[in-house]
Amino acid sequence: MTADTEQPAGKPSPNDILVPVSKTFYIETFGCQMNAHDSEKVIGTLEHEGYAQVSDEAEAGLILYNTCSIRDKAEQKVFHRLNEYKRLQGEGKRFAVIGCVAQQEGERIFERAPYVSIVAGSASYRNLPDMLARLEAGETRITGLDDRQTEETFDTEFTVRSNPHRGYITIIEGCDKFCAYCVVPYTRGKERSRTSASVLVEARRMADQGYTDIQLLGQNVNSWRDPSGRLSFAELLTAVGSTPGIKRVRFTTSHPRDFTRDIVEAIDATPTLCDHIHLPVQSGSSSVLHAMSREYTRDWYLERMSWIHSAKRDISITSDMIVGFPGETDADFEETITLLGAVRYDAVFAFKFSPRPNTPAVGMPDTISDEVKTERLRILNDRQREIQREHYARHxxxxxxxxxxxxxxxxxxxxxxxxxxxxxxxxxxxxxxxxxxxxxxxxxxxxxxxxxxxxxxIAGALPLQTTLQAQPFVVLN
The missing domain is CATH 2.40.50.140 (Nucleic acid-binding proteins)
Known part of the structure; x- marks a missing residue:
């Protein structure tokens, strides 16, 4: 082929024998609730485009991996899974890597796994119909790697929810916080909020379909800002909680920098707002919080805890913590342990620090040995277990x-x-x-x-059962 007739990379040649893409798909989801809900929206989009979901990758024409890069070795897990199934390429199957690892690794995925046909970050999901059309036309290297400046959100009425009673609504995508250890701003882009009107329309639609438990989602859900300027976050919570048919409203995950007192007041005033707040602290040491670029102090965080503790309702508090961040001394770690006793969390999700690609923490000297990190994690978990045993007794x-x-x-x-x-x-x-x-x-x-x-x-108590319309089930692994 001469230079004049050379085809662009990934484009089918006129001489190529195109194997039709079977319009069946299998999707496997890694990671958080945001990823799980993204998959529900991806599934709905695929089905709207004429694809049928199957429960076994061997039966699928298109195999998708919705990936997460928050934890250590996330990329290795994805490539290991791809290698497990590359033998299926000869059967005419196509592969797609979507989500955070896709955005993080970009076109390097094609180099490591040439049999992958689609690489798309979460900010590009709205372009899935076009990507599928290009795949069906024979393209073999299709990318959706938007930069973090996009203003678009992935709103769709085609969501296929995996639970007929409890459902998610993403109200904000992306993150502008740039914590030193976190890859999310680089993989999900900048913060992009939906309008209050669109959120409330979706909440009403879900209530009409029989959903009674709604969870509002966002990387920093309380950083939501109404593009229409109508409602604050606390007012949005109240409005969703006032939707007829809704019995419970949750929200996760909040950031301390955007946690305001009116959120607690809204929970006190609105019975349908669940009395649970997940507010990640990451460390009890102000010096470590500064190194993490969290932009608040221990005292700032404890002030917000005082608002919650003084509420009329008994509000459960849970959190995330990292041990062994670069520079964390024994004294810093002890401040994290004393924070447990001061707050008395109902649950803490704790992890050893591991550097993530493209983050500032990658360049920090990680002088804390894995043995020390492991021991600190054990101490933290043991102390939190004692607190939970005592604190749960109040019930x-x-x-x-x-x-x-x-x-x-x-x-x-x-x-x-x-x-x-x-x-x-x-x-x-x-x-x-x-x-x-x-x-x-x-x-x-x-x-x-x-x-x-x-x-x-309780003897004589009858279950309150709502009238539920039939909802399609999906299996998210």
Whole structure:
């Protein structure tokens, strides 16, 4: 082929024999709730474009991996999975890597895995129909790698939700915080908020479909700013919570820099807003917080904790923490341990520091050994377990409303969740009818454990069951 007739990379040649793309797909999702909900929207988009979802990659014409790059070795996990299935390329299958690892690694994915046909970051999902059309036309290297300056959000009415009772609404995408350890601003772009009107339309549509539990999502959900200027974040919470048919509204994940007192006031004033706040602190040391570029201090964070502790409702508090950040001394770590006692969290998700690509922390001397990080993580988890054991005891003898989630036949228990986002394992009083999943029951707590509550139903109490329209199920791995 001469230079005049050379085809662009990834474009089909007139001499190529094009193998039609089977319009079936399999999707595997790694990572957080944001990724899980992104997959629900991707699935809906694919189905709207005429694709049918299958539960086995061997039956799929298109295999998608929705990836997460928050934790260490995320890229290796993705490439390992790709290598496991590259043998399927000979069967005419196509592969797509989407999400954070796709945005982070970009076209290097084509070099390491030449059988991949689509590489797309989350900011490009709105362009999926065009990408699919190009794939069907025979292109083999299709990219959707928007820069972080895009103003677009991925709003779609074609979402296929995996749970017929609880659903997500993404209200803000991206992040502008640039914490030293975090890759999210580089993989998901800048903060982009949806209008309050579009959020409320989706909430009403979900309520009409039978959803009773809604969770508002964002990398920093409380950084949401209404592009129309109509509502504050606290006012949006109240408006969603006032939607007829909605019984519970949650939101995650919040950032301390944008956490305002009116959020606590809204929870106090609106019974449908769940009495649970997840507010990641990352460290109890102001010097470490400064090194992390968190832009608040220990005292700033504790002031927000005081607002929550002084609320009329008993609001459950959970958090994220990192141990072993570069420069963290024994004294710094001890400040994190004392913060546990000061706040008395109901749960803490703690991790050892690991440098992520493209972040400022990559260039920091990581002088703390893995052995020290491991020991600090053990100490933190042991102390938090003690606190949870003591703190959960406050629920003994209480009656809490529980949403039924599943049945544990082996233990003869029903599994549900309280408005504080605590797991409740309970049994029924004799002759009580088994409550349907998605219904709500008052449960008397008879025993408390570090990670769950145990109880029994109340004689004569009937489950509140909403009228549910049939919803399609998907399997997200």
């Amino acid at each position: 003994l003898g209480q009656t809490v409303e529980v949403m039924v989630e599943s049945y544990n036949a082996a233990r003869g228990q029903i599994v549900g969740r309280s408005t504080q986002n605590k797991t409740v394992n309970f049994t029924l009083v004799p002759d009580a009818l088994e409550p349907p999943i998605g219904s709500y029951l008052p449960i008397r707590i008879t025993r408390t454990m570090p990670n769950c509550l145990v109880g029994e139903s």
